Amino acid sequence: MTTLTPRELELLQLVHDAPGLTRTSAAARLGAGSGTVTTLVRSLVEQRLLDEGPAEQSGGRGRPTRRLVPHPEGPVVLAGSVEHERWRVAVVELGSGVLEVETGRHAGGPALVSAVARGVAVLRGRFGARVRGMGLALPGLVHGSTLVDAPLLGVGGVDWASVWPGGGPVVVGNDATLAALGEARRGAATDADLHLHLLLDAGIGGAVTVHGTVLEGANGAGGEFGHMPLGDPGVRCHCGAWGCWTVAVGGESLASLLGERAPRTSVTYSREVIARAQGGDTAAATAVEVVAASLGRGIAGLVNALDADLVTVGGLAPEVIATAPDVFAAAYRRGLMHHRQASPPRVVEARLGEDAALQGAAEHAWTAVWPSL
Numbered sequence: 001m002t003t004l005t006p007r008e009l010e011l012l013q014l015v016h017d018a019p020g021l022t023r024t025s026a027a028a029r030l031g032a033g034s035g036t037v038t039t040l041v042r043s044l045v046e047q048r049l050l051d052e053g054p055a056e057q058s059g060g061r062g063r064p065t066r067r068l069v070p071h072p073e074g075p076v077v078l079a080g081s082v083e084h085e086r087w088r089v090a091v092v093e094l095g096s097g098v099l100e101v102e103t104g105r106h107a108g109g110p111a112l113v114s115a116v117a118r119g120v121a122v123l124r125g126r127f128g129a130r131v132r133g134m135g136l137a138l139p140g141l142v143h144g145s146t147l148v149d150a151p152l153l154g155v156g157g158v159d160w161a162s163v164w165p166g167g168g169p170v171v172v173g174n175d176a177t178l179a180a181l182g183e184a185r186r187g188a189a190t191d192a193d194l195h196l197h198l199l200l201d202a203g204i205g206g207a208v209t210v211h212g213t214v215l216e217g218a219n220g221a222g223g224e225f226g227h228m229p230l231g232d233p234g235v236r237c238h239c240g241a242w243g244c245w246t247v248a249v250g251g252e253s254l255a256s257l258l259g260e261r262a263p264r265t266s267v268t269y270s271r272e273v274i275a276r277a278q279g280g281d282t283a284a285a286t287a288v289e290v291v292a293a294s295l296g297r298g299i300a301g302l303v304n305a306l307d308a309d310l311v312t313v314g315g316l317a318p319e320v321i322a323t324a325p326d327v328f329a330a331a332y333r334r335g336l337m338h339h340r341q342a343s344p345p346r347v348v349e350a351r352l353g354e355d356a357a358l359q360g361a362a363e364h365a366w367t368a369v370w371p372s373l
């Protein structure tokens with residue numbers, strides 16, 4: 001293990017944020033002379049943390065400069081994500097490049113924890129001491145490294161730090177929270193000041209980021225926007241509260257609107273209803289419009305409360321909005337306070353898709369690893 005000077009760490013983090021950055025622009029961003037940057041780069045290359053690309057012209061009359069890239073034998077982190085039917089563990093280098101992935105399908109239960117632990121062990125075996133830490137995104141309520149409540153996985157109460165054999169920090173977070181972090185650092189929200197990310201799948205959850213840092217709450221359980229009473233006050237949510245928004249925008253709500261049986265696999269059912277709506281089924285279209293309106297109203301309320309300048313939506317939300325764009329837009333606009341209506345904050349599709357939580361888990365791990373690099 002090495003000990004970096006503050007300046008070395010600063011340069012390393014610059015390259016992490018913008019891999020391929022030239023020496024010239026690194027000097028400008030650090031406010032340092034080219035001699036200082038040359039010394040910093042030499043030291044980081046010797047420590048196998050950075051590498052340099054071939055020399056190239058830096059501009060008009062510019063002198064040659066070189067691009068700063070991750071060292072091929074440099075440190076990596078593992079980033080894991082458990083999704084509804086599959087798990088993945090990726091090896092992520094400085095700058096967020098994914099080098100290798102272990103993945104498998106799962107049906108929940110204790111076998112899932114051991115499968116992820118085996119994936120971690122395989123990658124630790126291949127990358128050895130280069131692996132410095134791990135981040136893990138889980139679909140449920142996370143407290144510390146324990147998944148407190150995850151009815152879909154059937155493995156509540158498990159301490160997921162157990163999949164990591166040690167030798168560096170392991171950090172665990174909720175998938176929607178880490179997806180927000182991924183979008184803020186690597187996706188559609190890199191330029192936002194205060195960004196709201198919402199993920200709609202079996203329910204709706206999300207998180208807020210401020211200048212690229214996610215607000216996790218005191219116990220890492222922030223962002224449970226789905227459990228605000230924006231739904232029908234007469235309907236009880238599985239969480240114990242009445243009127244939760246997550247119920248109003250989930251598959252059960254679509255089933256109830258269509259007079260169909262409550263779905264066992266909510267995400268698949270919602271996807272089917274959206275496809276039916278897009279295919280011209282008017283009853284399905286009306287049901288999707290009700291959900292789109294609820295989404296628009298809820299997002300407007302959150303924008304009012306948080307003063308967000310950008311909203312990213314992932315999971316099923318972009319499809320719901322695309323199926324009923326006018327209904328969504330009208331509900332969003334009507335829910336905004338007067339002073340926001342002239343230029344409503346943009347609501348855009350999350351860019352990283354299913355990789356958002358994985359990338360967020362990697363970022364979470366890097367943040368934990370920096371002090372010990």
Ligand SMILES: [Zn+2]
Pocket residue numbers: 226227237238239240241244246
């Ligand atoms: Zn609830």
